[in-house]
Amino acid sequence: MNLLSFLSMLILAITLLTMVFGVIAYFLYKAREKKKSVDSITYDQALEEENRDLLFFVKD
């Protein structure tokens, strides 16, 4: 395999991996934001979301 073919394969592999990595990174970011928003919910907000039904918190 000559140098040009090797570099071509290398760039091909990096481009493919970067695209897969980019998609994974985006979904990781979305998952982190979702988790953050769930963690930061207040008692009042939770009550509102549950339509004022009673909420029970269990501490382990």
Next chain:
Amino acid sequence: MVGVLQKILFLFVMIAGLWLTYYSVNNLQQIYIEATSAFMKFAVVLIFIFTMLIITRYLILMFFSILQMIKRTADDSLHISTHDVVTIIVPAYNEEDVIIPSLNGVINQTYPNIEIIVIDDGSKDRTYELAKTFEFDDGERSLKVISKVNGGKSRALNYGIERAKGNLICCVDADSKLDSYAIELLVQHFKDPQIAAVAGSISVINTDTFITKLQALEYIQGLNMVKNAQAYVKLVNIIPGPLGMFRKEAMKKVGYYAHDTFAEDCDLTLSLIAHGYKIEFEPDAVAYTEAPENLLDLLKQRYRWTRGILQAIKKNKSFLWQPLKKPTISFVMWYMLFESVFWPFMQIWGDIFMITLALTSGASQFLLFWWIMFTVLDIAGAIYCLLITKEKLSLAAYSIIYRLAFITVINIAKIFATIEEWFNIKMGWGKLERKGRIG
């Protein structure tokens, strides 16, 4: 001697980039001739259009940027004028880690006639207490801190503008630190009554990690090539949040900051251009800002920027279809649409096409030349920008990683953000947590 060698290096890289473009286009022609399916022919035509658009954009921006540099060097009309009162507004929400250096930067301005208003937007930390220790009034200069119920950045800015005495308003992010000459340099542009706003230059302060170095390079290129070129026609399309100065009268005319987009700075700039005002850029008025230090924070920032810009475009979309009636704003809107939507889609589409071509026909060398062509052009652009800003030339080497991985990851996030904006998926402000690097 070093300067001459650097300029020769720039010319050499530029010529190499253009030669590679010629080579790649020739290759494309060959692929088109050999293509058997209509789909493949169509894909090749798209890639050809994409390549031509990129090269044209690149050359036009560089050409206007060079013209602007020449114009600035030849222009001796900048006189120091200090009679205008400038009100600096610093909206702050949970900025206890950065508020002290930020206010120090605002107070240490060389411009004498300033009024500083810090708007604490209902912070839950010690921002208000810390800012309060800076309060003073010596007759010529003053700093006051006002606290209000949390309502978002645009409302905080408008709250400050309503209370401003100055006829010039300078909006500064609380997580940025101003260079001491920033206000003085920005004020000089307002002698021209057509100028409604002047964008400041942004510099990344925390360039100690790989990801922040890439962003530093991106800022240097974005400002010195794109904003400089836009400044030649006085149509800078976004006044950055960390530093921008506005004529209060013009802001009033367009209704100040709007609250219905996540890019209030972009929205306001578009409204000013739509009203026939001109927008300038001052490269020497610098605000130092902290760039995100990890990839997920960076994606969060770019996601918000993309959706904010798209919201501003959507809001003003009627101007897109008025190229004869309102040519200036129509042109600016199309340009923004190109940069924020077409560009990321085209880049990812180009990559997918090249990968498919390589995997199906074995023509992987074309992908290599395609990549080298853009990387060489990126390096040429980086060298040009680093030369005019006198930054370290070694940053140009990061263009390789910039093209190889960085821009692809960012563009994928932009594409997802565009899709989510299209489907109106709910989003929040997404405040970045600062590490306090501007101190």
